[in-house]
Amino acid sequence: MDGWQPDVNVLDRSPIEKRKRLRSWREITGITLHQTGIHGFAASAWPRATCHLGVHSDGRVYWVHPLRSLIWASDAFNRDTVAIEVAGNFRGDESVPTSFWAGGGGPSQLSEAMIAGLRRAIRFIVDEAQRGGGAISHIFAHRQAIRGKSLCPGQQIWRAGGVWARETLHLSSGGPGYTRCDGLPIPPAWDGVAPSAQGPAASFDVSCSASELDQEFPDPDEENCCLPDEPK
Numbered sequence: 146m147d148g149w150q151p152d153v154n155v156l157d158r159s160p161i162e163k164r165k166r167l168r169s170w171r172e173i174t175g176i177t178l179h180q181t182g183i184h185g186f187a188a189s190a191w192p193r194a195t196c197h198l199g200v201h202s203d204g205r206v207y208w209v210h211p212l213r214s215l216i217w218a219s220d221a222f223n224r225d226t227v228a229i230e231v232a233g234n235f236r237g238d239e240s241v242p243t244s245f246w247a248g249g250g251g252p253s254q255l256s257e258a259m260i261a262g263l264r265r266a267i268r269f270i271v272d273e274a275q276r277g278g279g280a281i282s283h284i285f286a287h288r289q290a291i292r293g294k295s296l297c298p299g300q301q302i303w304r305a306g307g308v309w310a311r312e313t314l315h316l317s318s319g320g321p322g323y324t325r326c327d328g329l330p331i332p333p334a335w336d337g338v339a340p341s342a343q344g345p346a347a348s349f350d351v352s353c354s355a356s357e358l359d360q361e362f363p364d365p366d367e368e369n370c371c372l373p374d375e376p377k
């Protein structure tokens with residue numbers, strides 16, 4: 146990965162108003178995974194996405210905002226994480242055919258090229274943090290930070306990115322059941338937990354818009370909506 150840069154750089158085409166301030170690498174300890182919620186997400190839309198890196202449906206990684214910029218991408222994970230969006234409208238649970246946002250088309254399937262792109266994006270953030278004197282220790286799902294994003298990023302992306310990063314890069318998702326604010330825990334199916342070990346069925350709100358294009362949160366203090374438990 147030495148010297149690798151994202152495949153497509155749109156940093157000078159994304160709105161700088163979305164960059165609230167520049168964080169130090171010491172403030173940034175995690176990565177949050179997302180899906181755009183739109184099947185057939187257009188490559189031309191990446192500058193409008195509120196994320197640091199985007200994985201397109203062809204597997205290329207787009208660099209949308211500087212990794213250290215604070216942007217309103219991940220709700221209660223805004224302050225201390227870097228956001229990766231994956232293009233598509235993915236199911237919450239692959240064993241539940243209807244568990245995707247009805248307004249976003251699809252459902253989408255995660256290709257081998259996209260999985261490779263997602264993992265390059267994760268490694269790039271980990272490497273950049275290390276170069277900057279920080280350390281990435283955590284990887285989260287957006288749904289852990291806000292109830293209204295129960296489908297984000299969905300089972301396929303979580304398995305290919307979150308579970309992979311835990312096993313390969315030894316990152317943590319905060320410990321069993323970890324959430325912030327009114328967020329929801331990672332479903333057992335996402336983590337590949339055996340059915341007998343599963344707790345209550347995971348909830349997915351498919352009526353909620355999963356689209357995060359142009360997303361802005363109105364209250365700049367929203368990240369202070371609660372005092373989160375320290376992740377493990």
Ligand SMILES: [Zn+2]
Nearest residue numbers: 179180287297
């Ligand atoms: Zn999200």
